Amino acid sequence: MERHAAEHLLRLLAKAGNACSTDRSAAFSALRQASALLWQLAPDSPPIRPLDLEKQLSVPIEAWLPESVRGGYEGPLLSSHFTTQTCSEMLFEMDIRELWEETQAIVRKVRDSCRLRKGGQQLYRNFRLFLIQHAVLKPVEAQAALVPLGLSMTDIYSEIPARxxxxxxxxxxxxxxWPMEALKEEVHCDSSWCKHSKSVFLRRNGHLINRHTSARNAGVPAEGLWMLQGALWKFTLLPGRLELALAEALTSKGFAVELWPDFDRADLRVVIGPQTFEIDAKVWRSAHSLAERIKLLRPATPLWIVVPDYQKSHVRFLRESCPPGVEVFIQSQCVKELVKRADPF
Known part of the structure; x- marks a missing residue:
């Protein structure tokens, strides 16, 4: 099956899963298109009715879609009629072009503004840190950070939906x-990064109890709170957490680390002797989607793509997609490799 057809199918399935509990008309339309595409791609198999396909969304996709189609995604798209983490991440990553452009338009506006100001690099760095550290806030808390950059609250944040x-x-x-959907039986945000960080809760006697630590999540008053927009959460805040963790680990080893140098030419820059290394942190669910992004890179300086340690099994596949000058490491490997290369200096 051709990759673009597989991606189109995944996009339709994710849209159907997302709409099943909120917009039955949109869900049925996506299911009907997905059903037709499945039959077109596998004409020897009997066609599947849209309503039967909807039932399949509650079955882990690895049980009914081959790896060549699902591109590394695993798990059901629906659970107890709620959208799952897999479905949410598919929506973000399948619509990467539109969401990426949306994110970059905001970042570019801030970057261009900062370039014209004295101390603009630090101002830009402070903006990035602000987004990473403020997934939710009240509008009054954002004014000091956003207004000087010509941004309004609605450029960056949105009201928290009732659900x-x-x-x-x-x-x-x-x-x-970021807010979690607390009505689900297993409660977590829409990121596999956070799930692997043990931020998963179960409902017990009306309370949310951490599955791993038994700590209780009591919640906070929702009145007046806004949440970071989805695209900025996915492509700025989440990798930003990995970027800060890398910076802290490298600084503890004695490296001088620059975050978002030259107004975001890279996520981190490390200089070792005569050589400069630039690092981009990526927190993606699908190795296939990330590989497509990596293929487009044309760095002028050695560029390291760093993924979370839990994606160690993806590294070999991602390295096969690397153009000249690009290498891929997991987080802990990146630190060890830089320490090794710094040894002669």
Whole structure:
């Protein structure tokens, strides 16, 4: 099956899963298109009705779609009629072009503004840190950071939807700070990064209890809170957490680390003797989607793509997609490799 057809199918399935509990008309339309595409791509198999395909969304996709189609995604798209983490991440990563352009338009506006100002590099760095550290806030808390950059609240944040509020409370992911959908049986945000960071909760006697630590998430009052827009959360905040962790680890080893140098030419820059290394942190669910982005890179300086340690099994595949000058490491490998290369200096 050709990759673009597989991606189109995944996009339709994710849209159907996302709409099943909120817009039955949109869900049925996506299911009907997905059903037709499945039959077109596998004409020897009997066609599957849209309503039967909807039932399949509650079955892990690895049980009914081959690896060549699902591109590394695993798990069901629906659970107890709610959109799953897999479905949410597919929506973000399948619509990468539109969401990426949306994110970059905002970042570019800030970057261009900062370039014209004295101390603009630090101002830009402060903006990036602000987004990473403020997944939710009240508008008054954002004014000092956004107004000087010519941004309004609605450029960066949106009101928290009612489905994420329970009894006037919103339950925040302890790893990234974004609201979690607390009505699900297994509660977490829409990021596999946070799930691997043990930010998963179960409903017990009306309370949210961490599956791994037994800590209780009591929630915070939702009144007046806004949340970071989805594209900025996915492509700025989440990798930003990895970027800061890398910077901290490298600094502890004695490296001088520059975050977002030259107004975001890279995520991190490390100089070792005569050589400069630029590092981009990526937090993607699908190795196939990330590989497509990596193929487009044409760096002028050695560029290291760093993914979370839990994606160690993806590294070999990602390296096969690397153009000249690009290498791929997991987080811990990156630190060890830089320490090794710094040894002669």
């Amino acid at each position: 994420l509020i329970q009894d006037g409370q919103v339950f925040l992911c302890p790893s990234c700070g």
